[in-house]
Amino acid sequence: MKGMTEIVKTVSKLLAGLIFFYGIYIVVFGHLTPGGGFAGGVIISGAFILLIIANGIDEEKIKGEKERASFLESLGIFLFWIISIIALCMGAFFFLNFLGKGRPLNMFSAGTIPLCNIAIAIEVSAALCSIVIAFILVKKGDNK
Amino acid sequence: MSSPSIAQYLLPVLVVLPLGGAFLIQLLKKISKLISDIIANFILGVLVVLVFSLLNSPVLVYKVGGWMPVKGIPIGIYLVLDGLSLLLLIIINMIGLISLIFSISYMRRFTNRPLYYTLFLLMIAGMNGVVMGGDLFNIYVFLEVAAIASYSLVAFGTEADELEASFKYQVMGTVASAFILLGIIIIYSITGTLNLADIGRVLKDEVTEAPIILTGVLFLVGFGLKGAMMPFHAWLPDAHPSAPAPISAMLSGVLIKAIGIYTLVRIMFNVVGVIPLFSTIMLYISAISMTAGAFLAFAQWDFKRLLAYSSISQMGYVMLGIWLMTPLGILGGLFHMLNHSVFKSLLFLNSGAVVYGTGSRQLKRLGGLNQKMPITSSTSLIASMSIAGIPPFNGFWSKLIIIMACIQSRHFFLAGLAVVVSVMTLVYYLKVQRYAFWGELQLTLKDIREVPFAMCFSMILLAFLCTIMGALLLPGVKELFIDPAVNTLVNGREYISLVLK
Amino acid sequence: MTYLLCSLLFLVGLSGVLLKRNLIKIVISLTIVEYSLFMFLALVGYKQNAFPPIVKSVAEEANYVDPLPQALVLTAIVIGLATTALLVALAVRIYEKYGTFDIREIRRLKG
Numbered sequence: 001m002k003g004m005t006e007i008v009k010t011v012s013k014l015l016a017g018l019i020f021f022y023g024i025y026i027v028v029f030g031h032l033t034p035g036g037g038f039a040g041g042v043i044i045s046g047a048f049i050l051l052i053i054a055n056g057i058d059e060e061k062i063k064g065e066k067e068r069a070s071f072l073e074s075l076g077i078f079l080f081w082i083i084s085i086i087a088l089c090m091g092a093f094f095f096l097n098f099l100g101k102g103r104p105l106n107m108f109s110a111g112t113i114p115l116c117n118i119a120i121a122i123e124v125s126a127a128l129c130s131i132v133i134a135f136i137l138v139k140k141g142d143n144k
Numbered sequence: 145m146s147s148p149s150i151a152q153y154l155l156p157v158l159v160v161l162p163l164g165g166a167f168l169i170q171l172l173k174k175i176s177k178l179i180s181d182i183i184a185n186f187i188l189g190v191l192v193v194l195v196f197s198l199l200n201s202p203v204l205v206y207k208v209g210g211w212m213p214v215k216g217i218p219i220g221i222y223l224v225l226d227g228l229s230l231l232l233l234i235i236i237n238m239i240g241l242i243s244l245i246f247s248i249s250y251m252r253r254f255t256n257r258p259l260y261y262t263l264f265l266l267m268i269a270g271m272n273g274v275v276m277g278g279d280l281f282n283i284y285v286f287l288e289v290a291a292i293a294s295y296s297l298v299a300f301g302t303e304a305d306e307l308e309a310s311f312k313y314q315v316m317g318t319v320a321s322a323f324i325l326l327g328i329i330i331i332y333s334i335t336g337t338l339n340l341a342d343i344g345r346v347l348k349d350e351v352t353e354a355p356i357i358l359t360g361v362l363f364l365v366g367f368g369l370k371g372a373m374m375p376f377h378a379w380l381p382d383a384h385p386s387a388p389a390p391i392s393a394m395l396s397g398v399l400i401k402a403i404g405i406y407t408l409v410r411i412m413f414n415v416v417g418v419i420p421l422f423s424t425i426m427l428y429i430s431a432i433s434m435t436a437g438a439f440l441a442f443a444q445w446d447f448k449r450l451l452a453y454s455s456i457s458q459m460g461y462v463m464l465g466i467w468l469m470t471p472l473g474i475l476g477g478l479f480h481m482l483n484h485s486v487f488k489s490l491l492f493l494n495s496g497a498v499v500y501g502t503g504s505r506q507l508k509r510l511g512g513l514n515q516k517m518p519i520t521s522s523t524s525l526i527a528s529m530s531i532a533g534i535p536p537f538n539g540f541w542s543k544l545i546i547i548m549a550c551i552q553s554r555h556f557f558l559a560g561l562a563v564v565v566s567v568m569t570l571v572y573y574l575k576v577q578r579y580a581f582w583g584e585l586q587l588t589l590k591d592i593r594e595v596p597f598a599m600c601f602s603m604i605l606l607a608f609l610c611t612i613m614g615a616l617l618l619p620g621v622k623e624l625f626i627d628p629a630v631n632t633l634v635n636g637r638e639y640i641s642l643v644l645k
Numbered sequence: 646m647t648y649l650l651c652s653l654l655f656l657v658g659l660s661g662v663l664l665k666r667n668l669i670k671i672v673i674s675l676t677i678v679e680y681s682l683f684m685f686l687a688l689v690g691y692k693q694n695a696f697p698p699i700v701k702s703v704a705e706e707a708n709y710v711d712p713l714p715q716a717l718v719l720t721a722i723v724i725g726l727a728t729t730a731l732l733v734a735l736a737v738r739i740y741e742k743y744g745t746f747d748i749r750e751i752r753r754l755k756g
Contacts, residue, residue, distance in 0.1 A: 032699075033699065034699065036719075038719060038722075038723055070170070071170075071171070074167045074170035074171050075171065077167045078164070078167045078168065078171060081160070081163060081164045081167065084160075085160060085164070131730050131734075134734065135733075135734070135737065138734075138737050138738070138741070281717055281720075285720060285724070288724045288727075288728075292724075292727055292728060292731060295731055296731065299735060299738075302738060303742075304739075304742040304743060304753060305753055305754055307735055307738050307739050307742060308739065308743075308751050308752075308753060308754060309754055310735055311668070311732070311735050311736070311739060311751075314728070314731065314732055314735065315662065315671060315675065315732070318675050318678075318679075318728055318732075319659070319662060319675070319678070321724075321728075322675075322678050322679060322682060325682050325686075325721065326655075326682055326685075329682065329685055329686050329689060332686075332689060332714070333689045338713075382754045386754070
């Protein structure tokens with residue numbers, strides 16, 4: 001897949017890091033401000049997709065990326081599953097908020113919610129990247 | 145059996161275990177070629193054991209996350225197990241296990257089998273969540289999970305036919321989900337709560353007529369489309385034949401019941417309350433489904449398409465029994481639902497075996513299969529006799545009860561219609577038998593053999609169940625799981641007090 | 646009157662699903678239908694003279710807009726995303742097999 005012009009490539013290199021950190025900010029403070037795992041995950045994947053589309057990529061490298069993205073996606077969901085099932089295994093209710101709640105309105109408060117947000121962000125960003133990579137791969141096959 | 149405080153911890157396991165297993169398969173798929181088969185079958189075996197250990201338990205309510213009610217008002221997500229949910233759980237997990245055993249051999253011809261098992265386990269998890277859901281939005285989310293998994297499974301082979309069928313199915317399914325969501329929003333804006341029992345409690349005090357009727361119509365359209373009731377059946381004859389055979393068995397035998405009939409019945413009987421106009425409309429829809437499905441099935445020359453239209457017809461029978469709203473009718477309807485899942489999935493697995501052995505499902509190109517594929521043809525004969533209602537197989541008993549219930553509530557025309565459709569069912573299944581299995585073996589089919597062991601095992605198991613399931617009506621056995629299911633529907637709004645305690 | 650725009654969008658989307666012939670236009674109409682419902686759901690939780698449901702300090706007991714529909718909308722948006730992604734992937738594969746996006750040509754299943 002061909003990349004875009006030189007200006008787009010330079011600007012995207014500068015912006016992608018900013019977008020990535022903005023996404024992480026939205027994920028980590030998800031229990032205090034609006035956003036959370038899903039919205040932050042979409043923004044993080046936006047950084048990667050921007051780099052892919054602006055710079056172009058060739059086919060062998062992208063196939064390896066797709067495998068890794070699918071694996072990360074399943075890993076994210078599996079982490080979320082483990083967090084929710086730990087409480088079930090310990091004899092309490094499913095999905096119980098079992099870690100200490102800390103002082104309210106701090107970054108490290110509200111029990112398991114920040115961990116769940118991080119797991120969901122990993123999953124969503126990997127899933128969206130793998131969707132876009134799958135579409136790029138199909139488009140390449142079309143040009144045969 | 146088990147005391148309520150322990151047994152209720154089993155409820156989330158029925159949803160959590162297939163969810164975790166689905167993604168575990170994706171993580172571990174590189175280890176060996178067989179590991180996805182082993183994990184999937186093991187998980188479903190565990191699920192079947194768990195479901196059968198929940199027999200004879202009282203109504204169980206599980207509050208997810210431990211969020212206790214505040215001042216008597218339930219907050220949080222509830223998982224509720226009562227008789228009706230238990231009946232459907234048995235159907236889902238048992239037919240799921242048997243289809244999975246079938247797909248160990250059948251899916252060898254497809255690539256990317258770990259993906260198939262992942263989607264299958266997601267579908268099972270979604271359906272388990274729908275039948276156990278205690279609040280509307282949870283039912284909607286799990287319904288979407290099961291539906292999206294089924295859209296992908298219909299398109300699994302990625303041939304041209306399958307893609308087109310899946311696209312049509314998806315568009316209609318998404319419109320149906322939009323209508324269901326609209327109904328949920330209207331109920332939320334009236335009652336201020338999403339918990340099923342709480343909605344029933346609030347609606348008992350103040351019943352505003354027009355919005356509730358609008359919600360009823362929206363749910364009728366939405367869930368009717370998911371359950372292939374007659375005016376909204378158009379996706380089913382394309383989607384069910386195009387799916388791989390074990391998925392057709394799951395779709396036709398389980399999915400349209402769990403997310404079509406069960407959800408509408410649960411909301412109407414237990415929460416909102418049925419006005420006589422609504423049950424009359426549903427009786428008309430059932431009668432139309434029954435007859436039109438039979439007439440359309442009659443004209444088909446494609447084995448699986450005929451079975452798909454026959455599903456529409458039999459769903460008409462189930463709805464006819466349930467919407468008569470008498471105890472005998474509800475017994476007939478629910479028992480026919482249980483029977484239909486067994487013999488229809490057996491028929492679809494048979495068609496899968498025929499496709500696996502001969503490569504075709506057009507009746508005109510088959511013939512004389514009973515010489516080369518004895519197990520397939522004898523099990524399909526048993527299934528055809530069950531679905532046509534020949535004693536002593538299970539279909540006879542359930543159809544007899546439905547017809548008796550029609551006569552008992554003085555709907556003589558419907559009873560006559562049911563008998564006529566039953567005769568038509570016998571006729572078109574005899575057509576299948578005559579063209580596919582009896583007669584002379586065609587020259588192109590000389591070298592076919594019987595299908596592998598796993599497929600034979602699942603077909604024989606289902607045929608055995610067809611033969612003995614008539615015994616479920618005996619007085620001692622009936623209390624196991626059919627009577628509690630009938631009682632939850634007959635007692636209607638008492639569900640509210642049982643859950644809110 | 647408050648919900649006029651939502652109903653209008655719903656009907657526009659629904660008529661798009663029924664009348665349009667291009668596969669991608671059908672997908673876009675479906676997303677319009679879904680988004681109109683999300684807007685309706687978020688508007689149902691509105692209260693007059695209330696604050697957004699973000700807690701600034703613990704002691705404050707203020708009049709908040711209903712936060713439950715907002716959480717439901719977030720879930721429903723994710724479901725909508727999954728459905729749309731699957732539909733578009735199918736549409737692309739159909740283009741590979743049939744060579745056209747026109748639904749009048751994609752009609753091999755009949756009867």
